Amino acid sequence: MLFQQLSQSPVFRGITPEEMESLLQGAQYRIKKYSKGDMVAFREDRCENLMIVMKGSVKGEMLDPSGKSIKIEDIMAPYPIASAFLFGQRNQFPVNVTANEDVEIFSLAKESVVDLFQKNKVFLINYLNLISNRSQFLANKLMFLNFKTIKGKLANYILKLAAPDKEQVTLPKSQSEMAQFFGVTRPSFARSLKEMEQEGLIETHRRDIKILNRQQLIRLLQQ
Numbered sequence: 001m002l003f004q005q006l007s008q009s010p011v012f013r014g015i016t017p018e019e020m021e022s023l024l025q026g027a028q029y030r031i032k033k034y035s036k037g038d039m040v041a042f043r044e045d046r047c048e049n050l051m052i053v054m055k056g057s058v059k060g061e062m063l064d065p066s067g068k069s070i071k072i073e074d075i076m077a078p079y080p081i082a083s084a085f086l087f088g089q090r091n092q093f094p095v096n097v098t099a100n101e102d103v104e105i106f107s108l109a110k111e112s113v114v115d116l117f118q119k120n121k122v123f124l125i126n127y128l129n130l131i132s133n134r135s136q137f138l139a140n141k142l143m144f145l146n147f148k149t150i151k152g153k154l155a156n157y158i159l160k161l162a163a164p165d166k167e168q169v170t171l172p173k174s175q176s177e178m179a180q181f182f183g184v185t186r187p188s189f190a191r192s193l194k195e196m197e198q199e200g201l202i203e204t205h206r207r208d209i210k211i212l213n214r215q216q217l218i219r220l221l222q223q
Contacts, residue, residue, distance in 0.1 A: 002031070002054075006106065009052050009078040010130055014122045023116055023123070028109035033102070034058075040081070040097040040105065047091045049107040051081040056103035060095040070183035073137075074100065084131040084138075086110060094138075147221065150192040153182050155220035158202065162211055171207040 003017040003024070012020060031054065034040055040058055041047075057076040061069045072095050075081055082093050087110075108116075117124045147153045161169040171178060179189035196202050201217055203210040211217065 002106075005054055005078060006052070009080065011050070011052065011080055011083070011126050012123060013126055015120065019120075023120060024108075024112075027112040027115065029107060029112065031104055031106050033104050034099040036099055036101045038099045040099055040103075041093045043094065043096050044092045047082050047085045047093055048110050050083060050086055050110070050113050052106045052108075053077045053079055053081065054104040054106050056099065056101045058097050058099050058103060058105075060097055062095045068183060071180050077103075080130065081105070083127065084134040086113065149220070150182060150184055150188060151196060152220050154189075154192060154196065155201075155217040158209055158211065159214075159217055159221075162214075166211075168208065168210045171209065174207075 003020040006012050006020050007015055007017045015023070040051075043062065053075055055077050057074050058081065059074050060072040060081075062072060063069055075097075081097060085091050085094060113127075117127070147156055158169060161171075173181065175190055175193075176186050179186040182189060193202075193204060197204050199216075201211075201213045201220075203212055
């Protein structure tokens, strides 16, 4: 069962359960369980293991200077946690990691990860692709957080969904989820969305958004 689950993870994609069992012989690993709300890792804890969510999901959060929690992302089974931070001079967790629900996490010691790099080329390539994708995600997230206003964040989000030439997009999250993603309250998010509609920038219907003034949306990015 364990090897079947692991073979579904992007880190081990293309490796059969039988190959997984052989690869992990002699490796240092364990499975740890957490309850909903438990802290899996604190920001700046040492990242010494490749951690893969086997069941449930966790969330990565950071605190702004005022102490407000900003959710960076949810990580669901069978995806890894902070894989880009296992190596490097400062291999520490960049965010707090909390269990969204009851979760099980597979942890593979760093030394065993290095051994697997040498034993299996597929695993090595999967890992390199994964950390490259994560680095790009974090870079985009940091750029997004630089926008000082909710309208600026909204404009950036809508324009990204609309690229390159769509005039209508659908928000993939509810208003509550979007507000949490932006690090603001739901009323503040809803008010900003309504103001953008009143200003003739967009037209909304539930999660559907029609762009009415693309140039003005672009100007919001510069505020």
